Amino acid sequence: xxxxxxxxxxxxxxxxxxxxxxxxxxxxxxxxxxxxxxxxxxxxxxxxxxxxxxxxxxxxxxxxxxxxxxxxxxxxxxxxxxxxxxxxxxxxxxxxxxxxxxxxxxxxxxxxxxxxxxxxxxxxxxxxxxxxxxxxxxxxxxxxxxxxxxxxxxxxxxxxxxxxxxxxxxxxxxxxxxxxxxxxxxxxxxxxxxxxxxxxxxxxxxxxxxxxxxxxxxxxxxxxxxxxxxxxxxxxxxxxxxxxxxxxxxxxxxxxxxxxxxxxxxxxxxxxxxxxxxxxxxxxxxxxxxxxxxxxxxxxxxxxxxxxxxxxxxxxxxxxxxxxxxxxxxxxxxxxxxxxxxxxxxxxxxxxxxxxxxxxxxxxxxxxxxxxxxxxxxxxxxxxxxxxxxxxxxxxxxxxxxxxxxxx
Amino acid sequence: xxxxxxxxxxxxxxxxxxxxxxxxxxxxxxxxxxxxxxxxxxxxxxxxxxxxxxxxxxxxxxxxxxxxxxxxxxxxxxxxxxxxxxxxxxxxxxxxxxxxxxxxxxxxxxxxxxxxxxxxxxxxxxxxxxxxxxxxxxxxxxxxxxxxxxxxxxxxxxxxxxxxxxxxxxxxxxxxxxxxxxxxxxxxxxxxxxxxxxxxxxxxxxxxxxxxxxxxxxxxxxxxxxxxxxxxxxxxxxxxxxxxxxxxxxxxxxxxxxxxxxxxxxxxxxxxxxxxxxxxxxxxxxxxxxxxxxxxxxxxxxxxxxxxxxxxxxxxxxxxxxxxxxxxxxxxxxxxxxxxxxxxxxxxxxxxxxxxxxxxxxxxxxxxxxxxxxxxxxxxxxxxxxxxxxxxxxxxxxxxxxxxxxxx
Numbered sequence: 001x002x003x004x005x006x007x008x009x010x011x012x013x014x015x016x017x018x019x020x021x022x023x024x025x026x027x028x029x030x031x032x033x034x035x036x037x038x039x040x041x042x043x044x045x046x047x048x049x050x051x052x053x054x055x056x057x058x059x060x061x062x063x064x065x066x067x068x069x070x071x072x073x074x075x076x077x078x079x080x081x082x083x084x085x086x087x088x089x090x091x092x093x094x095x096x097x098x099x100x101x102x103x104x105x106x107x108x109x110x111x112x113x114x115x116x117x118x119x120x121x122x123x124x125x126x127x128x129x130x131x132x133x134x135x136x137x138x139x140x141x142x143x144x145x146x147x148x149x150x151x152x153x154x155x156x157x158x159x160x161x162x163x164x165x166x167x168x169x170x171x172x173x174x175x176x177x178x179x180x181x182x183x184x185x186x187x188x189x190x191x192x193x194x195x196x197x198x199x200x201x202x203x204x205x206x207x208x209x210x211x212x213x214x215x216x217x218x219x220x221x222x223x224x225x226x227x228x229x230x231x232x233x234x235x236x237x238x239x240x241x242x243x244x245x246x247x248x249x250x251x252x253x254x255x256x257x258x259x260x261x262x263x264x265x266x267x268x269x270x271x272x273x274x275x276x277x278x279x280x281x282x283x284x285x286x287x288x289x290x291x292x293x294x295x296x297x298x299x300x301x302x303x304x305x306x307x308x309x310x311x312x313x314x315x316x317x318x319x320x321x322x323x324x325x326x327x328x329x330x331x332x333x334x335x336x337x338x339x340x341x342x343x344x345x346x347x348x349x350x351x352x353x354x355x356x357x358x359x360x361x362x363x364x365x366x367x368x369x370x371x372x373x374x375x376x377x378x379x380x381x382x383x384x385x386x387x388x389x390x391x392x393x394x395x396x397x398x399x400x401x402x403x404x405x406x407x408x
Numbered sequence: 409x410x411x412x413x414x415x416x417x418x419x420x421x422x423x424x425x426x427x428x429x430x431x432x433x434x435x436x437x438x439x440x441x442x443x444x445x446x447x448x449x450x451x452x453x454x455x456x457x458x459x460x461x462x463x464x465x466x467x468x469x470x471x472x473x474x475x476x477x478x479x480x481x482x483x484x485x486x487x488x489x490x491x492x493x494x495x496x497x498x499x500x501x502x503x504x505x506x507x508x509x510x511x512x513x514x515x516x517x518x519x520x521x522x523x524x525x526x527x528x529x530x531x532x533x534x535x536x537x538x539x540x541x542x543x544x545x546x547x548x549x550x551x552x553x554x555x556x557x558x559x560x561x562x563x564x565x566x567x568x569x570x571x572x573x574x575x576x577x578x579x580x581x582x583x584x585x586x587x588x589x590x591x592x593x594x595x596x597x598x599x600x601x602x603x604x605x606x607x608x609x610x611x612x613x614x615x616x617x618x619x620x621x622x623x624x625x626x627x628x629x630x631x632x633x634x635x636x637x638x639x640x641x642x643x644x645x646x647x648x649x650x651x652x653x654x655x656x657x658x659x660x661x662x663x664x665x666x667x668x669x670x671x672x673x674x675x676x677x678x679x680x681x682x683x684x685x686x687x688x689x690x691x692x693x694x695x696x697x698x699x700x701x702x703x704x705x706x707x708x709x710x711x712x713x714x715x716x717x718x719x720x721x722x723x724x725x726x727x728x729x730x731x732x733x734x735x736x737x738x739x740x741x742x743x744x745x746x747x748x749x750x751x752x753x754x755x756x757x758x759x760x761x762x763x764x765x766x767x768x769x770x771x772x773x774x775x776x777x778x779x780x781x782x783x784x785x786x787x788x789x790x791x792x793x794x795x796x797x798x799x800x801x802x803x804x805x806x807x808x809x810x811x812x813x814x815x816x
Contacts, residue, residue, distance in 0.1 A: 001444060003499050005506065006437035013438065025769050027747065027776025029414035030421065034532050035443065035488075035518065036409060036463070055444070056466040058484065060522045066483070068476035075474070075483070076466065080443075091411050098413065100794035104776055110443065114468045124442050139758035139777060146762070259759040339435065350547035351667040354554070361433050368435025368512055369547060386508035 001124045006387075010334035012126070015327055016108060018154040019128060026147040028106035028130050033087035035110065036078040043079075046086050046306065048279065053113040055080040080112035084129045085306070085319070092133055093311045102134035108324075122325065129300075131319035133307065138252045141284045141302065142259040144320040148298055149266050151322065152288060156331055160290050160297065163271035164256065167281045167301070168249035172242045173272070177218040179211065185279065187211070187219075192275035226272040231257045234270050252284060280306045286320065292330055298322045339387050340367040340403065343379070344394040356394055360403075380406055409532045414795075418742035420534070423735055424516060426562040427536060434555040436514035436538050441495035443518065444486040451487075454494055454714065456687065461521040463488040488520035492537045493714070493727070500541055501719045510543035516732075530733065539727035541715065546660045549692045549710065550667040552728040556706055557674050559730065560696060564739055568698050568705065571679035572664065575689045575709070576657035580650045581680070585626040587619065593687065595619070595627070600683035634680040639665045642678050660692060688714045694728065700738055706730045747795050748775040748811065751787070752802040764800055764808060788814055 004012070020030075042054050057078040066075070081087050084107045092103065107129045115121050130147065132140045145162055152160050170191075174184045190205045197205070199220065206216045222241050229237040235254045238245055253270075260268055276285045276299060285301030300320035308314035340360050344353045353369045360367040372393075373379060383391060383406055390405045412420070428438075450462050465486040474483070489495050492515045500511065515537045523529050538555065540548040553570055560568050578599075582592045598613045605613070607628065614624045630649050637645040643662045646653055661678075668676055684693045684707060693709030708728035716722035748768050752761045761777045768775040780801075781787060791799060791814055798813045 001442035003442070003503060004440035005503060006439055009438045009440055025772070025774050026765075027774055030417045031414055032412035032417055034409035034411070036520070036532065055486075057488075058464040058466065058480070062480055064480045066474045066478045066480055070474045072466070072470055072472045072474055072483075075480075078463070080465075095411060095413060100778075101790075102778070112444070124444065135779065137758060137779075139761055142758060142762055143765075143777070146766075255758055259762055262759055262763060350545060350550060350663055351670055353547055354550055354667055355670060357434075357551075358554075364433070366433050366435055369551070370508075370510070371543065371545075382509075 002122060007334070008328075010337075011328055011331060012324075014334040015155045015324070015331060016128075018156075019151040019322065020106070020108075022151040022154050023106045023130055023147060026104070026130075026143065028104040028147070029100075030106045030108065031088075031091060032107075032109065033081070033084075033091050035080055035112075037081050037087060037090065039073075039076050039079045041090060042082065042086060044086075044309070046089070046280065046309065047082055048277070050082040050113060053115060054082055055112050055114050082113050083111055084109065084127045084321075085131075088129070088131060088133075089307045089310045092307055092315065096311075096315075099133075102132050102140070105129070105131045105133065107131075120329075126324045128322040128324040129319055131317060133315055133317045135318075136304070136316035138255050138284065139259070140318045141252075141256055141286075142263070144300065144318060145260065145268070145286060146263045146266065148288065148300075148320045148322060149263070152298065152327070153265065155327055157290060157297065157327060160267065160288050162266065162268040163274050163287045163289060163296075164260075164268060164284060165271055165274040165286075166249050166253060166284045168246060168283065169238065169242070169253075169272070170275065172245040172249075173219065173222060176222065176242050176244050178215045179219070183209065183211070188275045191219075191223075191273060192277065194273045223272045226270070229270065231261065231268075231270070249283075256284060276301055283318070290330065293326055295326065296323065297326055297330070337387075338365060338389050340365055341383050341388045341391040341406075342367060342369045342394060343372055343383075343391045344369060345372045345396060347396040348394045349396075353394060356392055356400060360392070410530060415742070416736075418745075419736050419739060420732075422742040423563045423732065423739060424536075426564075427559045427730065428514075428516075430559040430562050431514045431538055431555060434512070434538075434551065436512040436555070437508075438514045438516065439496075439499060440515075440517065441489070441492075441499050443488055443520075445489050445495060445498065447481075447484050447487045449494060449498060450490065452494075452717070454497070454688065454717065455490055456685070458490040458521060461523060462490055463520050463522050490521050491519055492517065492535045492729075493539075496537070496539060496541075497715045497718045500715055500723065504719075504723075507541075510548070511541045513537070513539045513541065515539075528737075534732045536730040536732040537727055539725060541723055541725045543726075544712070544724035546663050546692060547667070548726045549660075549664055549694075550671070552708065552726060553668065553676070553694060554671045554674065556696065556708075556728045556730065557671070560706065560735070561673065563735055565698060565705065565735060568675065568696050570674065570676040571682050571695045571697060571704075572668075572676060572692060573679055573682040573694075574657050574661060574692045576654060576691065577646065577650070577661075577680070578683065580653040580657075581627065581630060584630065584650050584652050586623045587627070591617065591619070596683045599627075599631075599681060600685065602681045631680045634678070637678065639669065639676075639678070657691075664692060684709055691726070698738065701734055703734065704731065705734050705738070745795075746773060746797050748773055749791050749796045749799040749814075750775060750777045750802060751780055751791075751799045752777060753780045753804060755804040756802045757804075761802060764802055768800070768811075 043051050056076040058075055059077045110124050111127050112124050115123055174187050179187050190202055194202050203216055234257055235250050280303045281301040282304045283302035287296040288298035290297050302318040304316045307317055342357045357367045357369050388406055390403050392403045393401050451459050464484040466483055467485045518532050519535050520532050582595050587595050598610055602610050611624055642665055643658050688711045689709040690712045691710030695704040696706035698705050710726040712724045715725055750765045765775045765777050798811050800811045801809050
């Protein structure tokens, strides 16, 4: 966990404002859920590995001495959310009758994970998600991709590529290669490491998992064969390579392919090696990559069976999550802003100082009084370092001088 | 704790944007601190009664079975912040060398208190604070009052009054009346209840605390005598009424009085009954009231000795906190916005639907696709309820129709 200094917050506010502007124009509506959720819900299996990283909160009103034989779980009733998807499911279950159908949700807020301290990982960090709940058509997938690509571009991040795949394709892929059903997930986890460990690493790990050589060969052949297929030939290519791939998945991919072709300034590709970690995806999945970032800068997909676990009835759902912290790291500076100091000697009447500031502010500019101290040049240097771009010098024994630029 | 629906968030975002705009123009810079602080710091005595309401977080890596005889405190190392002042003190201590001097801090974020459930009280709520650290002059007090009054007006809240007093005045007041020093705090706590229990209630409670009749009479006479004093006569009035009131407090009040006279559209008064709950105030204190709100909508004051408790050396500090939740409750609606639905029949190609939405969006407007379902008029009614203001109807067998307003 860390403090965010004014310069940090300025970058974050800039990024958030640009993303918000785009998502609002797409009709996404921001909601907020509490940071604390019931501990049972956070441990319900939906959060995968993240569940183990939940910060647990003590019940109120406990005795200060813990009775012998008390399990830790008896002391706890709440936990800090580790993602925004579990709260969204609960939120939708509680409020669906008053929400628009479909509901376009925009969430932005902190989540907490009790990670081991390591570089670039924070125990509190911000997530930024959009989700469409209640609409089964891949129209939603295309809209999410278009909106997120545009939001990323609006932040100033140019040159992103959207990678698309489908969980149904992955299931057909491992099934076609002869991977036993109970090993499918672990094979996919290995495949997901391709960009880190390369094909040799993937093959070795699959062999280590006890997969036969022909199975591994079939898997890698199918994937590499689909690697460079042009969008227009994608559906035919998939249909040929995997006869076991269902008609619905092919139709959806055809629709997505066709609709994405009409999106301006979008770079996208089908990526047969894209897996996505979370097990809850049921249809198309996506990630956005950027040349300057090793990991993806956004990711998401369809998860039609997740909300049903809470609600009892399935609700079609699809979402896209922007890696807010990563984007902030990539951009690192906010647009420069003007900032005026009213630099006053200590003998100037406060009312005079405040009036001078008021006059600058009336022009719609940012201004703050700063007391003169130390050597003049050195103080100007400090002012520049703090982001002041010009100053007005006030002395009790002289008329106010013209505003002067601070040279940096 | 509660979920915030899109309409709730819209009001909050509106209020926050207006406040932020004003505070930025005054040179306040937003910072963020983590929600979790060390439990020792949260229990350090600075938080008053709020410390008892801290949500405590379990250490990581504990055995799931608590060993016999373990005190609860051994299980806990972090807590959720109950205000933004304790974190600000720590933040300033950690970062002061890189911060502007004086530092104008703007904080906005959630805090948590394990309150008993009751109407209008939330266990997670938002605080909105500005503070100036490092400048002893009451120039700061006037700036804070001016900025906060303007921020409140910008949210749409008209008709506020700023009430000003001074902790040094209160100390002189109880001392002059003959209240023993060790009872001064409890007398002030009683006085603070005046707007709730009236003069009869205050007198009865003071008598119940064992104060002699002449002491009570002297207290109430001094206060009522100062009640209606015009700003121009305030310093003379105080000086006459309380010969024990120090020169510094009188000079500060004279400066504040003079400078506030120059602030446009400001309604303010000296309020000898204003106390403010927290014990850490050292100089002028203020509250903002509004006719529609029983409690104050903002409050603050100078606290020159608080940051020194962490830092070892005192840092002059003064702050103003806006009662964000209260203001949101008073305003309750955000400005109306336009919202277009692309209402499509199920047989329309998704690419066509998305293209229609794109065309509306290109005009800078907010638009979202919605699938046609049920009776047309009933669906329009639902759309209106969800905030849509117009629609474009798309059918596979007909040319797109003109955009139509949804009548509500």
